[in-house]
Amino acid sequence: MREFKAEIFKALAHPTRIAIVELLRDAGEVSVSVLLERLELEQANVSQHLAVLRSKHIVVARKDGNQVFYTMRDPVLGKVLDLMRQYFHAHLEESKELLKGMRTDERRKKKASVGDAKP
Template identity: 40%
Template sequence: MPLTTREGPLYEVKAGLFKGLSHPLRIRVLELLSGAAEVSVAELQQETGLEASHLSQHLSVLRRHRLVESERRGSHVFYRLADPAIAELLAVARRLLVNVLQADRELLADARSLPSLGS
């Protein structure tokens, strides 16, 4: 029997988490937040180059999937990671990507060392 939460089976909840991570700009925002205790929306906008409305949509997805938390102070809104494990997840994903790219590089080198056909 699968482990369930109030949102459904755990594997479905995990899939939702990965949906929250499924856009390159959301990954970029999370990486920016990983490097600081908190970042203002203005700073996120400057770093990503996104229009305010597009950034707001991405932040909304990240909030909905409980990847970030926000706090309003006066006219400024600040974001932070909802859990330090998110930074760890990004680091693991980076290591995995480096390993995959290294394996691809080795395959490419092997393919280039094969004798050419024809000509």
């Protein structure tokens, strides 16, 4: 069961895929061309990310003529992202630090020693 959950998390563990899921959550059904427009990324790349989401049944594809439309399969995952937003806000300052640390460092090792604990 944990393996299953881990698979879902893995599928969500990429900014582009989160963006896709959020778009679908908010807009309902969206065609790939619209996704491409919003995301401003390479077509192949978006298609690859969609393939990941599809392979975990997180999204569903519907073909209509020339185009393919995607929807979330289960809104509960939208709720998961809502909780994450909540989490993000609750720890806003620190989250910024975390992100800054990830960006400025860029190639340095990120740390958080046990010394962080207050004894």
